[in-house]
Amino acid sequence: MEYVILDQQLIPKSEASINFDDRGYYFGDGIYEVVKIYNGQPFAMEMHLDRFRSSSEKLDIAFPMSNEQLSELLMSLLQKNSIDNGLIYFQITRGVEPRNHLYTRQSAPVLTAFTQATKDVATPQEKGLTVWLTDDIRWLRCDIKTINLLGNVLVKREAADHHCHEAILNRDGIMTEGSSSNLFLVKDNVLYTHPATNLILNGITRQLVIKLAKENNYSVVEEPFPVEVLEHADEAFITSSSVEIAPITAVKGQLTTVFDIGPVTLHLQKKFAEILPK
Numbered sequence: 001m002e003y004v005i006l007d008q009q010l011i012p013k014s015e016a017s018i019n020f021d022d023r024g025y026y027f028g029d030g031i032y033e034v035v036k037i038y039n040g041q042p043f044a045m046e047m048h049l050d051r052f053r054s055s056s057e058k059l060d061i062a063f064p065m066s067n068e069q070l071s072e073l074l075m076s077l078l079q080k081n082s083i084d085n086g087l088i089y090f091q092i093t094r095g096v097e098p099r100n101h102l103y104t105r106q107s108a109p110v111l112t113a114f115t116q117a118t119k120d121v122a123t124p125q126e127k128g129l130t131v132w133l134t135d136d137i138r139w140l141r142c143d144i145k146t147i148n149l150l151g152n153v154l155v156k157r158e159a160a161d162h163h164c165h166e167a168i169l170n171r172d173g174i175m176t177e178g179s180s181s182n183l184f185l186v187k188d189n190v191l192y193t194h195p196a197t198n199l200i201l202n203g204i205t206r207q208l209v210i211k212l213a214k215e216n217n218y219s220v221v222e223e224p225f226p227v228e229v230l231e232h233a234d235e236a237f238i239t240s241s242s243v244e245i246a247p248i249t250a251v252k253g254q255l256t257t258v259f260d261i262g263p264v265t266l267h268l269q270k271k272f273a274e275i276l277p278k
Contacts, residue, residue: 003080005073005090005113008064010080013114022110023103024093028148031055032091036241040084041277045071047204055145061094064109077113087116087242091147121243125269128249128261129166129238132159133227136169136176143198152179164252166238171199174224178238182206186235186264195222205239212271218264230255235262245269
């Protein structure tokens with residue numbers, strides 16, 4: 001039997017139901033996080049919880065419990081579902097109120113969480129990904145990990161319709177990130193990535209890769225760069241909790257180019273694997 005969390009309680013998934021007036025349903029008014037599980041241990045849980053709290057503050061949503069309490073509750077879900085390797089997804093919505101754009105601050109946030117099995121990451125990590133370059137149609141607060149992901153959903157579908165694994169986005173000719181990942185380019189052993197502004201989500205894996213790169217004597221430049229730079233890069237890769245570090249081997253769409261899976265990407269993959277729970 002699969003269990004989920006609803007309103008801070010572990011219950012069978014078959015018994016879970018969401019109130020019709022939940023603002024998450026009406027407006028996508030909520031936030032979420034996804035943590036990867038290795039050998040029964042959550043990876044970088046504290047960083048995810050801190051970002052979860054930061055997102056709640058930015059959206060003026062009351063955080064329902066301490067980081068420690070939420071961590072304990074999530075661990076109990078992992079144990080209940082006997083998850084050794086997989087993902088745990090958790091979210092809060094602003095709560096239940098009659099539909100109205102203007103929210104009050106009286107409703108209690110609704111917490112939910114569930115677990116999933118791990119998808120194949122070995123293949124994209126070893127063979128690379130083909131990505132689709134398209135316009136960034138999302139709102140201007142991409143730094144908030146909100147459950148309202150329609151822009152991401154649409155460009156991900158666009159990429160899949162063109163037989164690509166991921167959409168890579170640009171806003172007015174400036175590269176930002178992927179639909180569910182962060183983007184890195186490599187030129188002459190220097191890493192380039194968009195700065196952590198409101199235009200991208202500051203991914204946990206992104207932060208760890210930057211730290212690892214600097215520890216291994218790579219320079220990291222966090223600055224906006226134009227689409228045309230793609231054609232001159234030596235390597236390119238994406239990062240996310242689910243795929244970790246996956247090389248890009250081809251770009252299609254608004255620009256077409258190819259990449260080899262280069263030594264910097266391979267080196268960082270190796271170093272990243274060393275910090276994962278054993």
